Each structure stands twice: as structure tokens, then as C-alpha cells.
Amino acid sequence: MTTLKTDLNLTDADGFYERLIEAHRGLDGPASRRLNAKLVLLLANHVGDAAVLDEALRIARGER
């Protein structure tokens, strides 16, 4: 079974973070939430594996 990668996997963590923040520039709360929601759906579909996604959900909720 595949597990969620929690070691560094981003090739350019600082660059991605900058672009993520930049993508939200000028958006109000609802528009920002919608952008994040689209990102989650796009990336979740890319991952596909339910076990990996469930693990990400648990960690994001602070459940471990």
C-alpha cells in the first residue's frame, strides 16, 4: 500500500509556497476558499489512492 509522502518531496518548496500565496493575491475570503477547494480537488484526483488521501485528511485535521 502506498503511504503519504511526509518527507520533503517538493523540488522547490520556497518557490511553490510563494506561488501559492501569490495565487490568492487580491481574492476575498470566499474566492480564496474556492481556489483552495479547486486545488484540493485537482490534487486529490491526481493522487487517486484513497488510503493516501485519508492519511492526508487525518494529518490535516491534526488527528496524529
Place this chain on the structure above:
Amino acid sequence: MAGGLADRPRYAYAAPPELGQDSVRRAPIVIVGAGPVGLCAAAELAMLGHDTILLDEDDTVSVGSRAICWAKRTLEIFDRIGVGDRMVGKGVVWNRGRLFHRDREVYNFDLLPEPGHQRPAFINLQQYYVEEYLVDRVQELGRTDIRWRNRVVGLDVLPDGGARLTVETPDGNYRLDADYVLAADGVRSPIRRMMGLDFKGKVFEDRFLIADVIMKADFPSERWFWFEPPFHSGQSVLLHRQPDDVFRIDFQLDPSADPEEERKPENVVPRLQQMLGPDKPFDLEWVSVYTFTCRRMERFHHGPVFFVGDSAHVVSPFGARGGNGGIQDVDALCWRLAAVLNGTAPAALLDSYDAERIPAADENLLNSTRSTDFITPKNEASVAFREAALDLAADLPFARRVVNSGRLSLPHTYAATPLSTPDGDAWSGGPRPGAPAPDAPVQVAEGEPWLLRRLGGRFTLLRFVDDPAAAALGGVPDGVDVVTVARSGRPDGATVIDRDGTAFARWDAADGSAYLVRPDQHVAARWRTPEPGAIATALARALGRPAAAEARRAAGG
């Protein structure tokens, strides 16, 4: 009025012979409730050779269209009881759903994309027509004593395991005993309340207004669903075409809406004018307000009483899972009752009703709850995810599968039923044990050229062979009919020909493959080549006979 509601039939009440009698008559089966589910049960049992008494508190069919979407599986069951052609002939056939967000179409989907099925994904047909046609058929079959204006007011379980009903009529009360009672008495089931049984689950705050509108309009025969249309301030709307130029339009209401106010024509008409335009002429046939509910009983089988349809479980609409789920309940139950009453199965077979229909109800409840959550988002996060999915769905196919405007009824596969024999051979497709039989076009000597028409009503061994002259199969027990599907040759009686290979492909069959199919057209067992004795063992299991007793039986003990 153009609609059929104005002309709905009235059925004559007749004073039951038991009135004023001291002795109490005992019937094998009493069905309570002459809605689609109760009537379908009466017809199925009649087809299986059983007389029933059907009690209904009213003397006519449904007021209003109510359940309108009848799924392919239901139509196949209607075919078996001999009303499929009449239903499909009157109904509006549809396979396509179309989905709109605000002012644009997001995507559309075909619910039956492959050819080679006799029946479509759905027909729309007002419940009052479905009931009328079922009453006609039940009367034609002549095995059902339908008693209109007979209301059950009391139920006691007898020491011998049967039930005693107290029935109220315009001429007074009488008592009637039954070996088995089918409670098809609807979501507010008086029998459920008489027995003190719970109905557990979720009632949502969300309400929808249903309007049946009679008008000339060129909407196609499709299911149209709008999220936040410009004509209905940020809410959802669903449109279906029904026969007789009747259109079903569902409007989502604010949770704070007052149902009594909303159903008044002076409030309904402006909503419709916003949607249809101020000058569009239309008549209102029926208006109702409903609350989203997802609930079921903990068990459906209680001693002599079986709960079927809405009395046992109720789901939010938008999946066509209420009426269709109820029809599948009685389809699962009736052959079991017949087998037990005929003495071919032990009473323990009836216990597997819950084992099959509770998971089926849970599947419907799960789908319905998920749809409700998507259609009526409850917090900012769900609003954002819904918007995101709808935005992405216009261009990206994956997101279309995320958007949920209702997951439409499909037959349940009885994956964990104790009646199935697990696969011992390798299969790469086809209906697994517990699954409903798939249809396919076949060449026949006479009758309808469809495979499903050859199955049902009895146990059938469906055997696939390359050459119709292949030797007859040994080891087929009494009570099992054989239907042979051959790749070539001439159709003859119980042999049908699969000219284009569709049946072989859908059943993942090779020369010698065989399926044991139950009377409700669900698969009980399958083999690449059945071993001697395997069919009898699988049949025993499908009839709920304990293995030890079966071994004694086989040994002649």
C-alpha cells in the same frame, strides 16, 4: 384538464364476508397498502401462484404524481409481472441528464450508454398511472382479493407466530388472521407504529417544493438540474417531463420557508413565471412540499410482518431510490414467501430478507445522504467545494464525477448474502453471485428477443455453449429450469442464440459456463464447468437449506 389526475379511477368497496363473523379466517398472506409496492407484491405473488388479500384504506390511486422515475430494474420486474409494455408505452423514456450551473450547461451524461438492453435507464410515469396499471394487472391475474376502504387498526402477533389484524370498514370492524403480513403502508406506516417500532436516521432541514405543471413546452425528455439558476435565487431546481404534457419541477426552498405558505398557488405561480417567463401559459396540477429525510427501521422482518418500501426506509429524492427501492424489496421477498409456502424452502429462508434488503437500503441511504449534502451545502467549506467542483466540471471530466445532483437508482448487488455460493473459478467480468442478471439481445424461437425475458419466476440454470447440439447437462436438480445460450444454430424452445456475442461478453461466458439464477433474476452461483452435485448444493444454499440437512437429503435420509 389534460392530465390523468382528474380522471383517476375509483374502485368499489364491497362489504367483506368476515364482517359480523365470530370465527376468524386465516389467509396465508395479507398485504397492507395498495401503492406501487403493495400492488407489485400482489402481482408477483399471483404470478408465483399465490392468493393474497390486499387491504387499502382508500379507494383510488395516488393523489399527485409523487414517485415518477422508474428505473430499468423496476421495468424489468414489471416485465416479469406483465405490465412492462404498458408502463413503457405510456411513460416518457429518458437516458440523459443535463446539468446547469447559474446560466450555463456544465455537462450532460448518458445513464445507459451501451445498446443491447430492452429497457431504458428510466421512464417517467406518474405514480397514479403506475398504480392504475398495477391494479388492472392484479385484477387480471385474479388471485388477489383487493379490499378498498379497509383500514388496518390493530395488529397482534399470535402465539403460533401468525398475525391477527383488526380491520375497519365503512360497515364496521372485522378480524383477519394471516401467516404473513406485508406492511406496504407507507412512510407513516400505521403498522410500524402499532408494533411500537422505531424509524431511525436523519431528517434534514431542507425543503423542496414540487409543482406538477401542465403546459406545452419543448423541453426534451431529459433530466435537467440547475445549481443556482438565475430564475431561482441561488438555490437548486430539477425538471422532469412526464406524460400528458405534465412537467415536474422541484424548487429548493430556504430552510426557514413555511410549507403551508409555499404551497399556495399565489406563491407557486410567481416562482414558475420566473423560470418559464411571464407569458408562458400553464396549469398547476399538483403542488406539495417535502422535507429531506434519510431514515430506516433497524430490521424489516418482525415475526410474521415484513416491512417493504417506504414503511421500512425513506430517502431524500433526486436519486429515484424510494419507489424503485421498494419494488426491489418485494421482488426479493415474494419468491422467498412462495418457496416457504410451497414447502420447497424452510422458514429460515425468510431471515435472509433482512440480510439482503438492509444493505440495499443502506446503499440507497448513503447515496441519498451524499447527494443531499452536495445539493444543500451546510457550511462555507461545502459551498466552496461545490463551487470548485462545478467550475472544474465544465472542462475537466474527473470533476463531473464529483458533482452530485443525485446518484440515480441502480439495482443492489447482494454481495454478502448467505444465499450465494462464492466463486470457485476465475472470472474477469459478468454478474458475480448476488448481482442482478444483465440483459442482452438474443434470437429466440418465439417471444421477446431478450435474455432477461427467459429468466425469473423460478430458479434457472443459464448455460452457455458454442454448439447448441452439445450434450445435455447432468446434475440439474428438480425445480431448476435450463435455458441454453448458444453462439450459433437455430433457436428452439429453451435455447436462444447469441448471434453477436453480447450475452457471452456481458456474462463473461465461455463454452460450458453456467449460472444459477434466482427467481428474482439475481445470480446465486456460477461455474466455468459445473461439477456433478454443484448445482444441487448451490440451489440448497439459495433456498436457505442448512448444509447438514441437505447432506442427509442427498443421501436419501
